[in-house]
Amino acid sequence: MPLDTAPYDALLLVSFGGPEKPDDVLPFLENVTRGRGIPRERLVEVGEHYYGFGGRSPINDQNRAFISAVEEDFRSTGVDLPVYWGNRNWDPYLADTLQRMKDDGIKRAACLVTSAYSSYSGCRQYRENLAEAVATVGEGAPELDRLRHYFNHPGFVEPMVDATLSALAGLGDAARRDAHVLFVTHSIPESMNDTAGPEGGAYVAQHRAVVDEVGERVRQETGHRYATELVFCSRSGPPHVPWLEPDINDRIEELARQGVGGVVVVPIGFVSDHMEVIYDLDTEAQATAEKAGVEFARAATAGVDPRFVAMVRDLLLERAAVERGEEVRRESVGALAPSWDRCPVGCCPNQRGDKPALCGQA
C-alpha cells in the first residue's frame, strides 16, 4: 500500500546550482551576484576557486546523487512520488523544471531547499525564486509548499554528531586532547542576521542550537567536553559592510597562538561538499592550519547519509498530514522548537526592496 502523500503529487528539490565547465563560471557568478553589490575583485577571486577545480562545482552531481538516494528511499518505503530538481543560479533552472512539472500534470509539490537555516540568502531568496518561476510558467503552474527548516531535525543533526566523532578520531592523540571543534557556516552580513526569522537573529540562534546539541552528544559519546564554537567562512561583500565573524582562518591562527594543537571543522552550514567546503575549508582553512602548525580534520557533511535522506520523507509525510488537517508529531532535537511550515510575514526580509515570495503566511 502506498503511503498517503496527498495533497502532494511531487517533491521538488530546490538548490543553488553551480557551473559544470569553465565556460559556465562567469555567467554563473553573474547570476549569483546580480544586484547584490559584490565587488568585481571578489568575483575574479571566486572564479579562480572554480577554475582551480576544472571550472566545475561538485554541487550538481551531489544533488543528482541526493535525488537518486531519495528516489530509492521513496521506492523502498512506499512513497509513490516523482522527484524534480530546480536551481536558483544554474541549469536546471526552477522555471524550466516547473514548466516540465506542469507538462507532466503535477498540481501541487512539496519543496525541499538545500539550505537548513533561516536568512534572506538561505530562505526568502529561494521563496522569491519560486515566485518568479511560477510567474514565468503562468497559468497551470504547480502549487508549491516549502518543507520546514531542518537544522534541528535528527536526520540532519545525527549525521553531524557521527561526522564530528570520526573527525576527532582522525586527529593524533596529543592534538585531540585539547582540540577545538569549530562549527562553521557561511558568513552573511550582520544586518541579514539581525533580520533573520520572525524576530531577527534566527540564523545565528539556529546555528548555536546545532552547536550546543552536537557538542552535548559528542560529550556523551566521548566523555570529554571539547571546546566548541561557531565560526564563519566565505565572507563576501564590500569591506566596510560588517559580516558575521570570527572568520575560520583568523580563529585558527588565534588558537595556534594560544597553543591549541588541533581543530575539527564541522560544516554545519552546508548539506554537501560543494565549493565552499572543498575550497574555503579543505583548501584555504586547511592551509591556514598547516602554516600555523595546527592539526586539522574536517567532518563530513550530511550528503547522502541515509538518515538525512530519510528526513526528506519524514518532512514530506509530516507536511502532507498537516495539509490534510491531521495531528502530527514533529521530530526535532535541541533547544529550539520545530520550525514553522509557512514563513511569517516579514520574516528574513529582502533589504533591497520587497519582491513577491511564495510559501509564506497570507
Ligand SMILES: CC1=C(CCC(=O)O)c2cc3nc(cc4[nH]c(cc5[nH]c(cc1n2)c(C)c5CCC(=O)O)c(CCC(=O)O)c4C)C(CCC(=O)O)=C3C
Ligand atoms: C547563507 C548562504 C549559503 C548557505 C545556504 C544555501 O545553501 O543556500 C550559501 C550557499 C552557497 N553559496 C554558493 C556560491 C556563492 N555564494 C556567493 C555569494 C553569497 N552567498 C551568501 C550566503 C550564502 N550562500 C551571501 C550573503 C553572498 C553574497 C551575495 C549575496 O548577498 O547574495 C557567491 C558569489 C561570490 C561571493 O560573493 O563569494 C557564490 C559563487 C553555493 C554554490 C557552491 C558551489 O558552486 O559548489 C552555495 C551552496
Ligand SMILES: [Fe+2]
Ligand atoms: Fe553563497
